[in-house]
Amino acid sequence: MSGIERIVLQELEDRPHTTAEIAELCDTSSDDVLLQLRHLNIRIKRLLGYKEDPITVSATGAWKADGIAGLLRLNAQIELEVVPKFLDPSSSTWRLDFFLLAVLVRTGHLLVQDEISAGSQDRGDLATLIARSLLTLCAENQRRPIRGYKRVHEAEYAVDGEVDWESLVLPDPDGFRLSRLELTRENPYNATLAAAVRVLIPEVADGDTQAQLKMLERALLPQPPPPSTFPALPQRHSAMQRAYDLARLVVEGLGLDLNGGTFTGPGFVLSTWAAWQSLCEELVRRALPDHQVVGQKRWILGYRGTDPVYTTPDVSPLRGETADFLLDAKYKTRAGRKANINSSDLYEALAFLQASETNHIALLYPSVRPAKDLPLGTWTAFDKVTVNGREIEGYEVQIQGISQRGGFERIVAGARRVLPPKAVI
CATH class of the missing domain: 3.30.70 (Alpha-Beta Plaits)
Structure with a gap:
């Protein structure tokens, strides 16, 4: 082979x-x-x-x-x-959809780049998509590189810097001992970018992308080895934050190099339920700018002795200290089953409502229906259960094609059409 x-x-x-x-x-x-x-x-x-x-x-x-x-x-x-079960492997955009979700769940922000999408639809592998995203982010800030001052010690006869006065009387064979500050690109941040480029070069399938990576590598070198723990990027370099986050993700998640005959990393991988939960929280935050959207807020359900017992819905849109309604991301597929909320989800939702003293919760399921049957951005209510005036409503959300131009905004628009629930207002 x-x-x-x-x-x-x-x-x-x-x-x-x-x-x-x-x-x-x-x-x-x-x-x-x-x-x-x-x-x-x-x-x-x-x-x-x-x-x-x-x-x-x-x-x-x-x-x-x-x-x-x-x-x-x-x-x-x-x-x-x-x-992922909610993406279609026969679709030309599923890799882009996946990559957008991967960056969201691993870095906390969306990487919506229309030019990347337009240029990468048919390139066929995730490593190439990641590489082109990193190239685009670095190109956007090529006039604002990550630089800092570094103290350099050397010996020469031309005096430029702070001189070790003893060497004026007894100079070294190579000249006077000097110390000076230099503005340089050698730092742990560029080292992380360079390490990510080195990981990607042998992995990408597209020759043009590989050539651009090599050019970026030459522009970044020389660099020390990447740090074992990644320092926070200084605020003055915030324009490079997304590129730095993506480089960290590559170094951490694309550890595909051989080491003694075994691979050091599992590849570019994410937890699908965690990705769905992160996406739901981001969608609600964008759809409801007038709310304080809190993920995993702890509400007190009761007490065990004097110790509180907490329950934590995935998304709590707050006005002050109270929630108008709640949302919870569900990942278990409903394909092949009756379209209703199962008992365990129902009981958990009732606990959320009781703890928060709220009357409505929306359970969000990723749609597994083809995009031709349920268009991108559609939020479809499939079941509603009422218990003592409290409502639990189930929605399936179509996200296939989220990486299309304006795709994320279409899903946010779908959220605005159903949130806040009319029964609560």
């Missing part, structure tokens, strides 16, 4: 005979493939804090991913591309 083969998994769907297929592609045994998968699962669990294996194998060799999505490296020859 030459080059890298890509195996596509749709989250929560069985992919038959995957073990045997990979074994044949790699000219190895099924046992070796299963051992490699075991190591991959260990790395993912360590990164995301999971207890159960995110990729499981049936007795017949079918593979299924649950709770993760992204680009995963199994070995030197095989990549696994895991598509």
Whole structure:
């Protein structure tokens, strides 16, 4: 086998005979493939804090991913591309949709770049999308590079700087000992950018993008090794914040380099339920600018002795200290089941309402219907339960195509049409 083969998994769907297929592609045994998968699962669990294996194998060799999505490296020859259940792998935009969500959940901000979208639709791999995003962000700020002062010690006969006076009498063979401040690009921030570029260069599939990465690498060098812990970017360089955040994400999440025959990182991966929760919170924050939108606010449900018992809905839009209504992000698919709110979600929602003394909560589910059946940005109410004057309403939200021009704004507009709930106003 030459080059890298890509195996596509749709989250929560069985992919038959995957073990045997990979074994044949790699000219190895099924046992070796299963051992490699075991190591991959260990790395993912360590990164995301999971207890159960995110990729499981049936007795017949079918593979299924649950709770993760992204680009995963199994070995030197095989990549696994895991598509979230709410995105369509046959769509030309699913990788862009995924990448936008990945940046949101890992950095806390959206990377909506129409020019990246327009230039990357057909490039076909996540590493190239990430690389083009980093190139665009750096190009936007090429006239405002991250620079700082560094004290340099050297010896020469031309005096330019602070002189060690002893060397005036007994100079070194190379000249007087000097110390001066220089404005330089050598710093941990540019070192992180350079490290991200080095990780991306061998991973991208597009030759033009790879050439641009090499040009950026030459512009950044020389740099020290990237720091083990990433320092906060100084406020004076805030224009480079998104580029720096993305570079950190690459260095942390795309650890695909070989180290003693094993891969040091799981690849570009995220927790799908966490991504959905982060997206819901951001959508509500944009849709309701007149509210203080708080994620994971703790409300007191009751007391165990004298200790409070808390409950935490995902999104609490506040006016002062009180909430007009609540929202909770749900990820369990409703595909193939009756369109109603299940009992566990219902009981949890009632606890949220009682604790917050609120009368309405919206449960938000990602739509798994094709975009042709449910357009982007549509919020569809599928069930409503009323208990003693309190309402629990379920919505499915279509986000396929969120990376399209104006896609995120269409979903926000859909939120504004249904929020705040009319029953509460």
